[in-house]
Amino acid sequence: MAAGGSASRRAQEARRQERLLREQWQAARRQALRWEAASEGERRVAAQLLILTERGWRLLVDRRWPGTRTANVDMLLVGPGGVFVVDVKNWRSPPQIVDGGLRSGGQSRDEHARKLLAVTKAAEGAVASLGLSPVAVQPLMVFAGQRADAALGRIRVLGEREVGPVLLAERRRLRPESVRAIADHLERVFPDYESSAVTRTIQEDPPAIVRQQGDADGLFDLEGLRDAAMEDALRAPIEQWMTFLHPDQVALVRRNWSGPARISGPAGTGKTVVGLHRAAHLAKRTSGRILYVTYANNLPRVQGTFLRTMAPAVADRVVFRSLHSWAQEFLQERGVPVRLHGDKAETAFSLAWKHVGRGSRLAEIDPAPGYWRDEIDHVIKGRGITTFEEYAIVPRRRRRTSLRRSHREAVWALYEAYESLRVERGVHDFNDVLALALAEAGRPSTRSPYAAVIVDEVQDLTLVGVRLLHALVGDAPNGLLLVGDGQQAVYPGGFRLADADIEIRGDRAQVLSVNYRNSKQILDAALAVVADDAFEDIDGLRTPGRRDVDLTYHDGQVVRVAEPTVDAHDRMLLDALRALPHAALADVAVLCPSMRAIGHYQRLLSHADIPVCPLEHYDGRPVDAVKLGTYRRAKGLEFKRVYLPQHDTTLPNGAPNGVSDGGPAPETAREREELLRSQLFVAMTRARDVLWLGSVTRPPQR
Ligand SMILES: Nc1ncnc2c1ncn2[C@@H]1O[C@H](COP(=O)(O)OP(=O)(O)OP(=O)(O)O)[C@@H](O)[C@H]1O
Numbered sequence: 205m206a207a208g209g210s211a212s213r214r215a216q217e218a219r220r221q222e223r224l225l226r227e228q229w230q231a232a233r234r235q236a237l238r239w240e241a242a243s244e245g246e247r248r249v250a251a252q253l254l255i256l257t258e259r260g261w262r263l264l265v266d267r268r269w270p271g272t273r274t275a276n277v278d279m280l281l282v283g284p285g286g287v288f289v290v291d292v293k294n295w296r297s298p299p300q301i302v303d304g305g306l307r308s309g310g311q312s313r314d315e316h317a318r319k320l321l322a323v324t325k326a327a328e329g330a331v332a333s334l335g336l337s338p339v340a341v342q343p344l345m346v347f348a349g350q351r352a353d354a355a356l357g358r359i360r361v362l363g364e365r366e367v368g369p370v371l372l373a374e375r376r377r378l379r380p381e382s383v384r385a386i387a388d389h390l391e392r393v394f395p396d397y398e399s400s401a402v403t404r405t406i407q408e409d410p411p412a413i414v415r416q417q418g419d420a421d422g423l424f425d426l427e428g429l430r431d432a433a434m435e436d437a438l439r440a441p442i443e444q445w446m447t448f449l450h451p452d453q454v455a456l457v458r459r460n461w462s463g464p465a466r467i468s469g470p471a472g473t474g475k476t477v478v479g480l481h482r483a484a485h486l487a488k489r490t491s492g493r494i495l496y497v498t499y500a501n502n503l504p505r506v507q508g509t510f511l512r513t514m515a516p517a518v519a520d521r522v523v524f525r526s527l528h529s530w531a532q533e534f535l536q537e538r539g540v541p542v543r544l545h546g547d548k549a550e551t552a553f554s555l556a557w558k559h560v561g562r563g564s565r566l567a568e569i570d571p572a573p574g575y576w577r578d579e580i581d582h583v584i585k586g587r588g589i590t591t592f593e594e595y596a597i598v599p600r601r602r603r604r605t606s607l608r609r610s611h612r613e614a615v616w617a618l619y620e621a622y623e624s625l626r627v628e629r630g631v632h633d634f635n636d637v638l639a640l641a642l643a644e645a646g647r648p649s650t651r652s653p654y655a656a657v658i659v660d661e662v663q664d665l666t667l668v669g670v671r672l673l674h675a676l677v678g679d680a681p682n683g684l685l686l687v688g689d690g691q692q693a694v695y696p697g698g699f700r701l702a703d704a705d706i707e708i709r710g711d712r713a714q715v716l717s718v719n720y721r722n723s724k725q726i727l728d729a730a731l732a733v734v735a736d737d738a739f740e741d742i743d744g745l746r747t748p749g750r751r752d753v754d755l756t757y758h759d760g761q762v763v764r765v766a767e768p769t770v771d772a773h774d775r776m777l778l779d780a781l782r783a784l785p786h787a788a789l790a791d792v793a794v795l796c797p798s799m800r801a802i803g804h805y806q807r808l809l810s811h812a813d814i815p816v817c818p819l820e821h822y823d824g825r826p827v828d829a830v831k832l833g834t835y836r837r838a839k840g841l842e843f844k845r846v847y848l849p850q851h852d853t854t855l856p857n858g859a860p861n862g863v864s865d866g867g868p869a870p871e872t873a874r875e876r877e878e879l880l881r882s883q884l885f886v887a888m889t890r891a892r893d894v895l896w897l898g899s900v901t902r903p904p905q906r
Pocket residue numbers: 445448449450453469470471472473474475476477478689692719720721839840841842889
């Protein structure tokens with residue numbers, strides 16, 4: 205009954221749309237006939253586009269290209285789907301796209317595409333001051349009297365009949381007030397070429413040829429328009445940040461850099477947003493592919509979803525990968541055998557520790573093997589060190605504990621034991637994969653498959669990782685862009701740009717400083733955790749933990765819950781989640797410091813029938829389930845509401861920035877605590893509106 209009801213409502217709506225579209229088509233045709241200065245083909249295409257003007261679009265025709273005396277722009281179309289720069293063609297032979305070039309009637313017509321791209325660039329420049337990203341400006345070639353739907357690089361090539369439905373089906377990205385403001389602005393920047401306003405020159409007696417063709421409904425695609433109109437009503441508009449940025453951010457997106465560049469800034473300042481818009485922009489400007497890399501595994505999926513939504517025309521040329529998965533694919537393509545086996549490598553290390561590490565001087569400094577595993581991973585192999593002489597003098601970035609020569613000798617013995625056991629087992633670890641890829645990328649015969657590489661969360665990479673990505677594009681203009689924030693480093697060790705021979709000077713180093721994500725309450729709470737932890741970023745500069753961050757006005761809440769037992773604490777968490785309306789779960793994350801805690805909360809939520817989506821399965825599309833994952837996995841993401849149960853259990857004294865009992869902590873413990881605080885800081889700054897901080901405060905023992 206319900207299904208039948210909704211089917212009949214849909215049929216009714218379809219009939220209503222058809223009636224409306226027929227009326228709009230008649231009005232559009234009449235209006236187009238009055239456009240005296242236009243060619244016949246332009247008039248026919250205009251008629252198709254004028255239907256859209258009945259639906260909130262603005263059409264500007266025959267405009268002067270600013271800065272030129274005679275060049276013109278056929279049409280500029282602004283509407284809910286964005287800004288379109290339209291070149292109308294009235295060719296006798298149909299357009300063909302051959303090997304990426306435009307041909308018609310057996311001749312190359314590439315100069316037409318070049319001109320359209322140049323005008324589009326002018327239009328992008330014109331709207332940049334309004335904060336409109338270049339992703340929202342698209343070039344269109346429309347062929348009068350032809351049928352077509354193809355892509356010529358970033359240019360969409362459409363026939364007269366296809367253009368209306370295609371534009372109507374575009375995801376909504378501009379609100380009516382933005383359409384008005386942008387169209388008014390473009391009207392000023394691209395002045396009238398001649399008597400261009402379609403409505404201005406009323407011609408009582410249209411030319412016979414137009415009358416004839418205008419009378420026929422042959423190219424009016426009623427069904428296509430109707431379907432697009434109905435789909436449009438169902439589709440949610442895309443998020444504002446996918447279209448509008450701060451004009452300073454747009455300037456970064458469009459900037460020409462003569463070599464490697466860097467964008468840094470505190471949490472939530474739009475670094476990733478700028479990185480994504482730049483990836484789309486570079487993809488539009490080149491014919492090559494753009495590699496967008498992060499350290500984390502799940503971020504590429506989420507970022508890929510975002511890019512497909514904001515710039516579908518170029519999405520297939522931006523490759524999103526985690527560094528290690530990309531390196532493995534690269535080696536596979538090049539025929540280099542890789543035997544990555546994390547578990548076997550782990551066993552090799554455990555044995556090496558047992559035989560060589562545990563009884564050595566290293567145990568005096570830190571008896572936990574994890575510290576020394578990190579030393580091998582992030583300092584020795586992470587920096588590509590292969591001889592003891594190098595290791596003996598290497599600055600150990602972001603490692604607090606100082607090691608004497610005899611300690612370094614002990615580390616080296618452990619490293620060598622690990623390596624021989626690993627080689628004996630015939631397996632590689634993650635660092636080996638990067639080292640192999642670096643060697644391969646450095647071969648003179650290797651041609652880079654990428655026009656540009658953008659690295660997000662660069663502070664988490666090892667030196668070998670960043671060298672590898674640098675090797676892919678070298679110092680080419682607009683080649684390498686490093687995006688990140690040293691304060692959010694969640695792995696030990698690190699590198700400086702100078703270690704990697706990457707020189708970034710002058711305006712190629714940009715800092716963003718306005719936090720658009722967190723409310724003041726949330727950011728203050730997060731900054732309090734790392735207030736005393738000065739950090740060193742990849743430029744080698746030290747910055748105090750409590751940084752100056754400009755905030756956009758934005759209300760928010762920090763909820764602190766302290767209960768004497770885990771059970772009572774967990775009940776409070778469940779109560780808080782159950783109190784939310786079901787649809788709100790799409791924007792909720794529960795984040796934990798460890799995999800063990802994840803297991804606990806996975807069980808708790810499942811027993812309480814609260815739907816859960818593990819962060820490793822999340823791809824950025826809305827899902828009505830609580831996202832559950834570790835602090836590290838939440839890097840680069842954000843949610844309206846973030847819940848951090850037992851958030852302080854891993855910190856000394858259960859308190860952020862506390863001091864351990866029993867006198868000063870050993871240096872390795874301080875280093876570990878600092879890292880835990882960074883991870884907690886990252887988790888806290890994922891919250892936009894509500895940050896829930898749970899603690900278990902066991903009563904003092906008598
Ligand atoms: N100009 C802007 N206007 C409004 N919102 C913006 C703007 N720029 C960015 N944002 C919003 O700010 C939030 C944070 O952006 P983004 O994730 O790019 O920051 P980030 O600097 O990469 O953060 P982090 O380092 O914490 O991962 C996002 O919600 C984004 O939509």
